[in-house]
Amino acid sequence: MARQSESAAHLRAHDYAWLVKRWRALAQRMGWQMGKFAEADGFPVYAIRSARQAGPRLYLSAGIHGDEPASTEALIAWCTRRARALKSCQLLIFPCLNPWGLQHNNRNDARGRDLNRGYHRQDVPVIEAQKKILRGRFFDAAVMLHEDYDAHGVYLYEIPGERPFWGEHLLAAAARHVRREPRATVEGRRCRRGLIRTRITPETLPEHPEAFCLRFGHTKRSLTFETPSEFSLTARVRAHGAVLDEVLRLLRK
Ligand SMILES: [Zn+2]
Numbered sequence: 001m002a003r004q005s006e007s008a009a010h011l012r013a014h015d016y017a018w019l020v021k022r023w024r025a026l027a028q029r030m031g032w033q034m035g036k037f038a039e040a041d042g043f044p045v046y047a048i049r050s051a052r053q054a055g056p057r058l059y060l061s062a063g064i065h066g067d068e069p070a071s072t073e074a075l076i077a078w079c080t081r082r083a084r085a086l087k088s089c090q091l092l093i094f095p096c097l098n099p100w101g102l103q104h105n106n107r108n109d110a111r112g113r114d115l116n117r118g119y120h121r122q123d124v125p126v127i128e129a130q131k132k133i134l135r136g137r138f139f140d141a142a143v144m145l146h147e148d149y150d151a152h153g154v155y156l157y158e159i160p161g162e163r164p165f166w167g168e169h170l171l172a173a174a175a176r177h178v179r180r181e182p183r184a185t186v187e188g189r190r191c192r193r194g195l196i197r198t199r200i201t202p203e204t205l206p207e208h209p210e211a212f213c214l215r216f217g218h219t220k221r222s223l224t225f226e227t228p229s230e231f232s233l234t235a236r237v238r239a240h241g242a243v244l245d246e247v248l249r250l251l252r253k
Helices: 003-011 016-030 069-081 099-104 125-134 167-174 210-215 233-251
Strands: 033-040 043-049 057-061 090-094 141-148 155-159 222-228
Touching (some): 003 233, 016 069, 043 099, 069 233, 155 210, 167 233
Parallel strands (some): 057 090
Antiparallel strands (some): 155 222
């Protein structure tokens, strides 16, 4: 993307209709199926699927927290940029799981619920609808894009599963754009050069994030990447893109 159009995109990072418009154009161009699977707080919520039956199976999601605009911007920008390479993948993409939040620059949904702590519940319609889509599906990797206001650099949650682990590779790629989180403890967990890889079980946290739902039902590689919200949006978007590039490289190895 040229510099000017990139900054123009950033000015509209909380414009959900515009995000949807760009996804619709990309899906059409790629022959991907883009369908509304839920209505949440007055907004349509979409899933995008490629029709392919072979190749690496990749799950991508962004915008479950509405105040994390680098996640949604990076996902559309990266998928557009890597369109050709993505033709060989089986994709399931959730471009923005919390449209009301994105539009209002709010972490939670209109009822004040943190959707990323709601995957153990049965009373959040958008999550129920998403779980229905996921039923019986398995992915070679699931990547969830996030941001953190308290972060001092990029960091990554990698729930241990398949070896060799990817965390070090992904952080090295991201660190070319935004420095690594320097703190040794993040959200109460040990963080080593940006990597949080603690052995957990579904019982570890009573309130399940999306990453748990994926790891304990649909993939052995559950990767949650976080950029620091106070850094430049351009750098944050690039860091997310670098992580996704590295995921793609490792998937095709
Ligand atoms: Zn988040």
